[in-house]
Amino acid sequence: MIVNESAENYLETILILSKKLPVVRSVDIANELNFKKSSVSIAMKNLREKKHITVTDSGFIYLTDSGKEIADMIYERHELLSSWLIRLGVPEETATEDACKIEHVISKESFKAIKEHVKSQD
Numbered sequence: 001m002i003v004n005e006s007a008e009n010y011l012e013t014i015l016i017l018s019k020k021l022p023v024v025r026s027v028d029i030a031n032e033l034n035f036k037k038s039s040v041s042i043a044m045k046n047l048r049e050k051k052h053i054t055v056t057d058s059g060f061i062y063l064t065d066s067g068k069e070i071a072d073m074i075y076e077r078h079e080l081l082s083s084w085l086i087r088l089g090v091p092e093e094t095a096t097e098d099a100c101k102i103e104h105v106i107s108k109e110s111f112k113a114i115k116e117h118v119k120s121q122d
Contacts, residue, residue: 007070008070008103009033011047011052011063011070012078013029013032014053014063026059077099077103077111080111080114081114082096
C-alpha cells in the first residue's frame with residue numbers, strides 16, 4: 001500500500017476533522033490545510049479512485065478501511081514524534097512541523113524502535 005506524502009496528509013486531515021466535525025467536506029479540508037478547493041477536489045478524486053475514501057452524493061467524505069489504516073498510522077507517528085521532540089526540549093511549533101516531515105519518511109523499523117524507546121521512558 002504505497003501512498004505519497006500528499007495523500008497521507010489528506011487522509012490524516014480527514015481523520016482529524018472527523019474527530020472534530022459531524023461530517024467532513026472538501027471545503028473543510030481546504031480550510032484546514034489552507035488549500036484551494038480545486039486542489040482538494042483533485043486530491044479527493046485520486047483518493048476515491050484508490051478506494052481510500054468514499055464521497056456521498058451530499059459531498060460528505062468518509063475514510064474506507066484502507067484510508068483509515070493509513071490515516072491512523074500517520075496520525076500515530078505524528079502524535080508520538082511531536083510529543084517526543086517536545087519532551088526533548090524542542091519548542092512545540094518546531095516539534096510539530098518536524099514531526100510532520102519525519103512521519104512520512106521514517107521507516108516502520110525506525111518508528112517502532114523510537115516508539116518502544118519512548119514507552120520505556122514513561
